[in-house]
Amino acid sequence: MICRRLALVLATAIAAGAPPAHAVVGGATSQDVRGARASTLRVETSRGELCSGAAIAPELVLTAAHCLMGGGAVSVVSLDPRFRTRRHAVVAVLPHPTFVPGTTPRTQPGTDLAMLRLAAPLPTDIVPVTLGGGLWQGESVSMAGFGLSIENNKNTARRLRETRLVNAGNYTTQNTVKVAVDAEGRGESPGAGACRGDSGGPVLRGDIRSRDLVGIVSWSSGPLNSRERRICGGFTAITPIAEHRSWISETAARLLAMGPNPRQLEPQPPSAGYSWWFSR
Numbered sequence: 544m545i546c547r548r549l550a551l552v553l554a555t556a557i558a559a560g561a562p563p564a565h566a567v568v569g570g571a572t573s574q575d576v577r578g579a580r581a582s583t584l585r586v587e588t589s590r591g592e593l594c595s596g597a598a599i600a601p602e603l604v605l606t607a608a609h610c611l612m613g614g615g616a617v618s619v620v621s622l623d624p625r626f627r628t629r630r631h632a633v634v635a636v637l638p639h640p641t642f643v644p645g646t647t648p649r650t651q652p653g654t655d656l657a658m659l660r661l662a663a664p665l666p667t668d669i670v671p672v673t674l675g676g677g678l679w680q681g682e683s684v685s686m687a688g689f690g691l692s693i694e695n696n697k698n699t700a701r702r703l704r705e706t707r708l709v710n711a712g713n714y715t716t717q718n719t720v721k722v723a724v725d726a727e728g729r730g731e732s733p734g735a736g737a738c739r740g741d742s743g744g745p746v747l748r749g750d751i752r753s754r755d756l757v758g759i760v761s762w763s764s765g766p767l768n769s770r771e772r773r774i775c776g777g778f779t780a781i782t783p784i785a786e787h788r789s790w791i792s793e794t795a796a797r798l799l800a801m802g803p804n805p806r807q808l809e810p811q812p813p814s815a816g817y818s819w820w821f822s823r
Contacts, residue, residue, distance in 0.1 A: 568692055568738045568775045570706035573626075578751045579687035579705045580622045581670045586659070586743055590615035593700060595688040595744030597756055598671045601664035603795055606743030607761055607782070608638035608657040619661060622703060624668050635660035635801065637794055639787070652718055655761040655782050657743075658791070660798040674792075675748050675755040677785040678721050680712045685751040686723070686760060686779065690740020694775045705751045706735040708779060720761055720780040730766055730778050737763040738775030746781050758783050 573579045586594040586606050594610035596619065604619055611617065617633040637660075641653035665671075678684070687705040691697065708723035711730065723746070725734025737744070737760050746758035758781035765773025784791070 568694060568736060570692065570704040570735050573687060573703040573705050573751075575752065576624045579685075579703055579745075580624075580626065581668065582672045582754065583687040583689075583703060583745055584669075585620035585628075585689045585701065585703075586610055586617065587620065588613060588615040588617050593689065593740045594742045595690065595740065595760070596659065597743075597745035597759065598665055598669050599658075599674070599756070599791070600671050600795060600799070601669075602661045603671075603798060604633075604659040604661065605745075605756075605759060605791065606657050606659060607655050607759055608642040608653075609644065609655055609761075610743050611636055611638060611657055612644045617659065619659065621665060621669055623666065626703075629666065631665065632662040633659045634662045635798055637798065639790060654718060654787055654790075656759060656787060656790070658794050658798060660801065670754065672745060672747070672754045672756040674784055674788055675757040678710045678748075678757050678781075678783060680710055682710045683726075683749060684708055684710055684723060684757060684781075685747045685749065685753065686737065686741070686744055686781075687747075687751065688737065688741030688744030688760060690742075690744075691738045691775070694738055694773060700740045707751075708735065708746075710781075711778075714780065719783075719786075721758060721783050723779045723781055724777070728766060728776070731768050733766050733769060733773070733776045736776050737779040741779075756784055757781075 584596040586596045590613045596604040596606035599605050619631045638657040639654040643653045692699040709726050711722045711724050714722045724730040728734025741760045744760045747753040748755040748757045761782045762780045764778045766777035
């Protein structure tokens with residue numbers, strides 16, 4: 544269990560409106576060809592939403608459901624071995640059936656996961672991650688994303704960055720997430736963590752070269768001891784993979800069975816009312 548003080552801090556942050564995590568503050572620019580570049584993707588919508596995602600198969604990307612709340616066409620960007628961008632069309636989107644759109648974790652219940660089906664397989668230099676097991680408190684993890692490195696500077700987004708964090712335990716509001724913190728700041732002082740643009744980014748067990756996916760970034764909040772209100776560099780909330788392996792596996796199989804024409808699959812709207820749609 545997460546410590547009582549940390550739980551109180553998080554409750555306060557969420558009540559104040561902790562936003563979804565869209566970039567890595569306090570992290571390092573990814574430069575390793577076999578590192579985060581090989582599995583972390585940029586997810587963009589035609590309405591200006593920026594998120595991150597994890598390749599879990601040549602034609603499938605796992606991301607955060609809240610990234611798709613605004614609708615619009617979705618595309619995915621990968622980096623080649625020279626870190627040049629390549630854009631890939633998305634033909635189908637499926638959020639987790641329990642997800643309900645909201646503006647804060649408290650008003651956004653359900654599982655913050657969504658899966659994207661690409662029009663064609665990703666290039667062979669992209670190496671999909673595998674679904675890992677559960678996380679334990681105190682475990683070291685790595686995260687990567689395309690978000691902001693400076694909280695109030697939008698120009699710092701769209702560059703792949705990575706950092707190491709420590710899993711501090713569970714936190715439950717409308718759903719249960721894992722909360723990771725900077726190893727030194729521990730969520731009390733500014734440190735590394737998710738920021739705007741990192742939502743949907745992969746959380747990997749151990750080193751950034753790992754292909755063991757244990758979570759997807761959902762939201763973030765600032766540190767406890769800050770003179771100004773922050774939304775980054777304190778706590779990184781992670782939707783754990785282990786609890787949702789069945790949905791991921793079943794959804795992957797269903798999307799891969801669609802064939803070349805996505806419209807041949809009859810859409811089944813999630814119970815939460817979030818629209819399943821296919822791109823035109």
